[in-house]
Amino acid sequence: MVAIGRFNQLEIIKERSVGYFFDGGEDGDILMPKRHQPEHCEVGDFLNVFIFHDAEGRLTATTRIPSAQVGEVAWLKVVEVHRIGAFLDWNMTKDLLVPIREQVELMVPHQSYLVYIHLDEDQRIIGSSRLEKFIQDENQGQFSYGQEVDLLIAEETDLGFKAVVDNSHWGLIYSNEIFQPLHIGQKAKGYIKKLRDDGKIDVALEKPGYSxxxxxxxxxxxxxxxxxxxxxxxxxxxxxxxxxxxxxxxxxxxxxxxxxxxxxxxxxxxxxxxxxxxx
Missing domain, CATH: 1.10.10.10 (Winged helix-like DNA-binding domain superfamily/Winged helix DNA-binding domain)
Structure with a gap:
């Protein structure tokens, strides 16, 4: 089965007037419409393609790169708001829906929010600003001292900045260890500085120890x-x-x-x- 909402390495198995078809295994043939096709590819080539549902609910392939994949957190701007929820720009032809039930507070057009991208019960790609459902507070052996991690700055606190660590955990960067401007939604490389007894994670923007x-x-x-x-x-x-x-x-x-x-x-x-x- 293909991973919906993520990049998959798939083979082009046929070409038709509407575009290329990829071998989706148990999910059947997956179309890449002509408007999504890259140059210089042919039947038999393997491409790294992003899989999503089109407006009719069909699995579709594209080489376009979204702001984030399923299982990741992104800082996204609201394009418009409807009765069912807010639609956010995530660099795809079809905007990302954040249903009302997945909003901490009602989203406002042209404002940006931290959103976790996941699949709903019908395997549709949606977003959620209820990060507490997906981001863990405590380390349970996933990290080690000095490990390089990806950070997404989430919130400024009295102690420093709260950040999402590797799209899965909360970490804290202390104010007295910040030597560059930071802003909400900023991505940065970081390092595990301390794994506290209570399971909380301290991170730093510089690698701990002498370098x-x-x-x-x-x-x-x-x-x-x-x-x-x-x-x-x-x-x-x-x-x-x-x-x-x-x-x-x-x-x-x-x-x-x-x-x-x-x-x-x-x-x-x-x-x-x-x-x-x-x-």
């Missing part, structure tokens, strides 16, 4: 900035964290490590009021 490559890149940036200011930068490893963050979007700890690297390489002098390039 030679990251420090090397930061040292390069610092040295370039020193040269840009005629060989002297009015910052030191004793500067306030907020000033360092504004200037380089990094933590004071990483800044000190990069400055220490430049000093050991005898490329800079650390003076009372700043960093000076060695001539």
């Amino acid at each position: 030679p490559d990251r420090i090397e890149e930061l040292a390069r940036r610092i040295y370039q900035r020193i040269q840009l200011f005629d060989g002297f930068l009015p910052l030191t490893d004793k500067s306030p964290p907020e000033v360092i963050q504004d200037e380089f979007q990094v933590s004071k700890k990483n800044f000190k490590q990069a400055v220490g690297k430049l000093y050991k390489e005898r490329r800079i002098l650390i003076e009372e009021k700043g960093l000076r390039a060695v001539k």
Whole structure:
């Protein structure tokens, strides 16, 4: 069976005037209408195609890429609202329905919402803003320390930003560990920083622990900035964290490590009021 609402690797088995047909196995032949066809393909080719229902309820294939697949969370804008629910733009020819029952609050045209995409009882692709039904609060062995994950920024809190981790769990990024602008709906790479005793997950935008490559890149940036200011930068490893963050979007700890690297390489002098390039 094909996975509805997701990409499938399927074979073109015949061509007709209406388009290509793919082998859908137990689901039968699946049409890709001509308007969805890519160039340079023929019978016998395997294509990675997205499977959805057309307006008549027939399984249909396309190479068009939606904003998200079934089982994923996306930040989507409402196109229009009807009695049965709201229709959201998810980069497909047919807008995504979020039924009234799946809305935390009634959706408003032109506003954007975090939506989990799933299949209803009739295997139709729909969205839901009731994320608590699908996103788990506690880690149960799915993650490990330092693991790279996909983040979707969901909400700003007193502690920092709440994020959806790998489309399945909630995680928290603490304010004092954020060194770049964040906004609701933003996608980012992150790392598991801590798996707490209560099952909650702390995540970070930088990989935990010492990273030679990251420090090397930061040292390069610092040295370039020193040269840009005629060989002297009015910052030191004793500067306030907020000033360092504004200037380089990094933590004071990483800044000190990069400055220490430049000093050991005898490329800079650390003076009372700043960093000076060695001539």
